[in-house]
Amino acid sequence: MRSQPLPSGRAKNxxxxxxxxxxxxxxxxxxxVVYIVIFAYVPxxxxxxxxxxxxxxxxxxxxxxxxxxNFSRFFESYQFWTIIRNTLLLSLYSLVISFPxxxxxxxxxxxxxxxxxxxxxxxxxxxxxxxxxxxxxxMLVQIFNPRTGAFGSLYTFFTGNVMPDAFANPDLFPHLxxxxxxxxxxxxxxxxxxxxxxSVDEHLHEAAQIDGASRLQRVRHIDFPSxxxxxxxxxxxxxxxxxxxxxxxxxxxxxxxxLSSSEVISTYVYKVGLTIGAGDFSFATAxxxxxxxxxxxxxxxxxxxxxxxxxxxxx
Amino acid sequence: MGTARAKPTSKAESGAKKxxxxxxxxxxxxxxxxxxxxxxxxxxxxxxxxIYVLSAxxxxxxxxxxxQVLLWPVDISLExxxxxxxxxxxxxxYGNTFLYTILGTFINVTVVxxxxxxxxxxxxxxxxxxxxxxxxxxxxSGGLIPFxxxxxxxxxxxxxxxxxxxxxxxxYNMIIARTFIQSSIPGELVEATSMDGCSDIxxxxxxxxxxxxxxxxxxxxxxxxxxxxxxxxxxMYLNDRSLYPLQVILxxxxxxxxxxxxxIMDPELQQANVQAAAVLKYALIVVATLPIxxxxxxxxxxxxxxxxxxxxxx
Numbered sequence: 335m336r337s338q339p340l341p342s343g344r345a346k347n348x349x350x351x352x353x354x355x356x357x358x359x360x361x362x363x364x365x366x367v368v369y370i371v372i373f374a375y376v377p378x379x380x381x382x383x384x385x386x387x388x389x390x391x392x393x394x395x396x397x398x399x400x401x402x403x404n405f406s407r408f409f410e411s412y413q414f415w416t417i418i419r420n421t422l423l424l425s426l427y428s429l430v431i432s433f434p435x436x437x438x439x440x441x442x443x444x445x446x447x448x449x450x451x452x453x454x455x456x457x458x459x460x461x462x463x464x465x466x467x468x469x470x471x472x473m474l475v476q477i478f479n480p481r482t483g484a485f486g487s488l489y490t491f492f493t494g495n496v497m498p499d500a501f502a503n504p505d506l507f508p509h510l511x512x513x514x515x516x517x518x519x520x521x522x523x524x525x526x527x528x529x530x531x532x533s534v535d536e537h538l539h540e541a542a543q544i545d546g547a548s549r550l551q552r553v554r555h556i557d558f559p560s561x562x563x564x565x566x567x568x569x570x571x572x573x574x575x576x577x578x579x580x581x582x583x584x585x586x587x588x589x590x591x592x593l594s595s596s597e598v599i600s601t602y603v604y605k606v607g608l609t610i611g612a613g614d615f616s617f618a619t620a621x622x623x624x625x626x627x628x629x630x631x632x633x634x635x636x637x638x639x640x641x642x643x644x645x646x647x648x649x
Numbered sequence: 650m651g652t653a654r655a656k657p658t659s660k661a662e663s664g665a666k667k668x669x670x671x672x673x674x675x676x677x678x679x680x681x682x683x684x685x686x687x688x689x690x691x692x693x694x695x696x697x698x699x700i701y702v703l704s705a706x707x708x709x710x711x712x713x714x715x716x717q718v719l720l721w722p723v724d725i726s727l728e729x730x731x732x733x734x735x736x737x738x739x740x741x742x743y744g745n746t747f748l749y750t751i752l753g754t755f756i757n758v759t760v761v762x763x764x765x766x767x768x769x770x771x772x773x774x775x776x777x778x779x780x781x782x783x784x785x786x787x788x789x790s791g792g793l794i795p796f797x798x799x800x801x802x803x804x805x806x807x808x809x810x811x812x813x814x815x816x817x818x819x820x821y822n823m824i825i826a827r828t829f830i831q832s833s834i835p836g837e838l839v840e841a842t843s844m845d846g847c848s849d850i851x852x853x854x855x856x857x858x859x860x861x862x863x864x865x866x867x868x869x870x871x872x873x874x875x876x877x878x879x880x881x882x883x884x885m886y887l888n889d890r891s892l893y894p895l896q897v898i899l900x901x902x903x904x905x906x907x908x909x910x911x912x913i914m915d916p917e918l919q920q921a922n923v924q925a926a927a928v929l930k931y932a933l934i935v936v937a938t939l940p941i942x943x944x945x946x947x948x949x950x951x952x953x954x955x956x957x958x959x960x961x962x963x
Contacts, residue, residue: 356774358849359767363779366764369818370783377791377799394798439691442684447670455692457949462695464941466878468896469934472903476705476934477698482927484701487716517695549677574788581793582881586904600793607794608885615794622792630789 384620397616404620413602421598424584425576427512433572436520437565440527445553456528459521471586474514475501501587504595511587511596526568530561570640574633577625599625706730706931714927729932732925738890738898739933745809746895750876753813757872758865760818765826766857770849771836783820793885800886811886812879812894822868829864830857863951870948874941899937903930 379394384404386397408414439459446452462470478500480486489497500506534557542552581600588596599621607618673681697720704722705713712723733739767773768780790796796815805811834857842852858865880896887893 356772359770359773362763362767362849362853363773365760366767366783366818366823367779369760370786370820372803373796373799373815373817374786374790377795378789379791380795380798381791383795442687445680446684446688447681451688455688458692458696458699460949461699461942461945464874464878464945465938466880466896466899468878468880468899468903469937472899472930472934473698473702475904476930477701482714482716484698484705484719487719490716491719517698520691521695548674549680585884586880586900603793608797615798619792619794622794626789626792633788 381619381623383616384623386616388616388619400616404617405624407617408621408624413597416594417597417599417602420595421577421579423595424508424511424598425579427508428515428579429572429576431512432516432519432523433569435516436523437527437561439520440524440531440561441553441557443524444528444531444557445549456521459524461521462518463522465518467580467582467586470514470518471583474510474587478510501589502591504592507587507592507595511583515583526564527561530564531557534560566640570633570636573636574629576632577628702931702934705928706935708928708931710925710928713931728925729928729930730936732929733932733936736929738893739895739902739936741891742893742895742898743936745892746877749809749812749879749894750873752809753817753876753879754869754873756813756817757819757822757876758869761823761826761868762858762861762865763853764818765823765830766853768823769827769830769834770839783818783823787820797885806886807889807892809892812876812882812892815882816875819868819872822871826861826864826868830861834860866948867951870944870951877941895937899933902933 383394383397385399385401386394387400387403388394389397392398443452443455465473477483478485478497480489480497480499485500486497489495500510538556539552542556547555577599579598579600581604584596584598585601585604588601603618603622603625606614606621670678670681700720701718704720705718706729707722707725707727708718708729709724709726710728712718717723764783768776770776773779791799800806800811800815805814838856839852842856843849847855878896879894880900883892883894883897887897
């Protein structure tokens with residue numbers, strides 16, 4: 335009986351009740367299904383315009399098929415390699431920094447003594463997560479303002495010169511992007527590891543201590559292995575999103591002076607698709623589709639690799 | 650630094666670590682000193698910009714624009730806040746954001762909880778089909794342009810629904826909620842109550858909702874923060890200034906550096922505009938972030954819980 339709790343007393347109370355009962359559950363499901371069909375699957379059908387020459391008067395279904403023209407136009411465009419390079423550089427740089435740092439932070443924080451201090455560090459480090467991207471970028475702009483910002487003031491204080499404008503320098507863009515991301519995310523991303531560490535068996539530590547293991551050795555050989563499965567899943571997710579640089583932050587940090595290193599796929603899609611004067615829907619959709627397909631393939635490959643290595647996997 | 654801090658609090662330590670700092674072996678002492686330095690630097694690095702913004706917002710425009718503020722407020726004044734609350738654009742968008750946040754969060758939580766409840770019931774026919782239908786959208790989407798065309802075809806451009814409807818169902822939150830309901834409400838309860846003639850609708854309201862308070866709190870928190878901070882949808886789907894949420898105005902002022910002088914109604918402030926603009930930005934950051942930071946202490950206890958529920962695989 336316990337293994338299959340029936341939704342209603344079908345076995346005893348007859349079938350009438352079970353039908354009514356089922357009907358009610360579908361009612362609960364209805365808003366979500368309607369939403370997901372309209373807002374997720376209808377746009378998926380709209381992806382076909384990537385293979386068409388979208389004509390406003392003919393609509394999505396009536397426009398002419400053009401095969402892979404839009405894609406080859408993108409691959410041959412002079413901006414193609416710049417955009418791909420920027421996207422990959424930003425995402426790889428992000429991954430290399432923002433994947434391991436929260437793990438290290440969690441390990442160090444967890445192993446430290448002094449509960450109060452730990453609480454304070456934790457509470458403060460979560461805070462930036464709740465600040466909006468606009469405000470984060472706004473703070474960056476203000477703080478790096480050569481004349482009125484904190485770093486500008488400090489720079490002048492120590493060197494006596496006016497700091498060069500960081501946002502005008504394409505070489506600094508990836509650093510600003512990645513490290514402000516760390517500033518915002520290190521605490522929040524570490525929660526999941528801290529949670530995993532809290533479930534480590536105390537007896538393991540006691541036994542290791544009796545055997546004379548140092549704190550560092552216990553972190554290395556007890557704590558670290560215990561968060562490895564969690565870390566693997568996080569890595570799979572991160573690699574799956576490798577080409578998926580968030581639009582918002584890059585867009586907000588972009589200006590004409592740093593465009594050469596800040597133009598990524600998502601901002602380019604926006605530019606060719608939706609800004610006034612461009613509006614090339616088919617071309618923009620093709621670029622977006624190219625991006626999602628790469629992401630999807632990456633996710634599958636990484637998940638497969640993780641499975642083969644005998645670690646955790648998503649499915 | 651680590652040493653000084655470690656001593657007084659070591660009493661509160663749990664289990665095996667109930668020892669004075671001086672009794673730790675030397676190698677461990679070195680470890681604790683190093684990790685103390687690391688943690689303190691992280692603390693300073695995260696807290697400094699926050700403190701700086703707060704200090705600058707309470708300083709005078711002259712002090713901020715001449716770069717005198719380094720850590721604490723210089724020449725304490727409220728002129729930044731005065732400028733913020735005299736700006737019509739900011740006030741209206743603040744109101745809009747409140748509306749979008751409340752309405753949007755309500756819709757999110759409703760759709761997520763009803764869907765999660767239905768999918769938590771093992772007897773639901775086609776449950777796997779629906780799960781695949783939902784989870785597939787986490788990994789693949791139509792992309793920006795097809796979504797924009799959909800919004801246009803639905804005539805949602807330049808309406809408040811453009812801010813509220815997209816993202817009404819967060820599949821991730823739904824899976825969290827479903828896992829929570831499955832693990833906290835035993836199947837026997839469903840059986841027992843249905844024998845007593847309790848319908849699925851009544852079961853939802855009198856058992857599922859009250860028992861899922863923790864997960865509802867987490868989802869409410871996540872979606873409220875999401876709506877409060879939402880910027881993307883406004884950029885894409887709103888052209889009407891009177892509908893703009895706070896974040897769009899924030900971008901104009903903070904990043905694009907457009908402070909509309911005519912929007913500051915006080916002529917005295919207009920004169921001092923150059924200086925006011927600098928301090929207004931900091932005050933604006935504080936005002937825009939304050940509502941979230943106000944609820945922060947109350948919701949903090951749910952963070953770990955929320956992440957823990959999410960990490961139980963659905």
